Amino acid sequence: MVTLSEENYLKAIYHLGNQGDDAVSTNAIAEQIDAKASSVTDMIKKLAEKELANYIKYQGVSLTETGRLTARSVIRKHRLWETFLVNKLNFSWHEVHDIAEQLEHIKSEKLIDKLDDFLENPTHDPHGDPIPDKNGNYTKIKSKSILDIETGSQGVLSSVKDSSKAFLKYLNKNELALGDTIKVIDFEPFDDSFTIETKSRTMTISREVAENLYLSI
């Protein structure tokens, strides 16, 4: 039995540690989860005790195979619920995170499998992130941040790195949506800004925004 809190720690370690492979520092987890370092140490010990994590004092944590699968299962639930909220209940994508954060902890294999079928087995959630299947497998779309794309080339907006409310609202306001074709027209070294072109218009975006937009070529 994995508790709600444990699930959140597993998810954090997974995301911070590159699928949970790299060792993650106590402070990094503390910041991610919004808790104090001492609380994190306590929880890490419990996870190691349950063989969900590998832990060496002062050396950080990584996930065991079981821990990784558990994390992926939580991520699967989170992303399926987000898809449900956006596709079926007509939420906009910036509203769904907090609700999915709760729904991801509902315990029922059968529920999530039926939800998956009901949504017609989506491979990506509304933010463009891949949804692991029952066995924890998924294929990431190969994509690059606009920062790393050569001027003149174009791609399809496939995901966003930052899923904060503020950023998603910015995208809505500027009529940028997943699936849009974006061409990188120019880079301005003075302020690190980019000029991009979409179907409807040409616009300038800051380095900060460019960093968070991932295009698949």
Place this chain on the structure above:
Amino acid sequence: MVTLSEENYLKAIYHLGNQGDDAVSTNAIAEQIDAKASSVTDMIKKLAEKELANYIKYQGVSLTETGRLTARSVIRKHRLWETFLVNKLNFSWHEVHDIAEQLEHIKSEKLIDKLDDFLENPTHDPHGDPIPDKNGNYTKIKSKSILDIETGSQGVLSSVKDSSKAFLKYLNKNELALGDTIKVIDFEPFDDSFTIETKSRTMTISREVAENLYLSI
């Protein structure tokens, strides 16, 4: 802020105390919630502290207006989620209770309103129980247990009193479903059994079963 545990107590008091009006005993709650009487006393004090319940030592608890509305809101969520599970995810009605028990505690007004719309504002859940609206109002279908119906008359199976897995499975096995028209043919005083007639057949049911079937005339 009402906690998950508090919500469960409010629901129990609501159901045991005839919409929370009548005073309910500590022991009755303990049994319903599967906890010890001492734990119930503690929680009751917290509810009274938060003005969700009226409590006089040794005299039992009832709900305040706020408590009653909170209970109805939890019941609304429970029944909407059950409806979702059965109507959209194709669960059968005896499987949904435990999952709805978890889903009913998800916090988001907007979520439940959108779910309500998605389900096309159902007035009754899969067990025939009424779903309170946003304001906590609902209309109960006027119905009577087969025990209280005169031989010879008929009605539509509108709800079941006992929603246990065992009973719902019994109904499935015997092809009895909500909405079926049932005619009460005979009563046998020797063992208190009833003979009833449905579209497809005539059958005998025990007093125990009869007691749990509610027909609307």
Place this chain on the structure above:
DNA sequence: AAATATTTTTAGACAAGGGTAAAAATATTT
């Protein structure tokens, strides 16, 4: 390499929710 700074861990406390055992109040018998 010593001194200082930062990170991590330990020790001890707290709130929520639940349990046991005994005391107090209420109900029921005789």
Place this chain on the structure above:
DNA sequence: AAATATTTTTACCCTTGTCTAAAAATATTT
């Protein structure tokens, strides 16, 4: 009305997950 039984409450303990403050380990400067 006493005696007995039952219910409810109190007093105290436990676990989970969190916190603060201090100690220990590791990193970074000088």
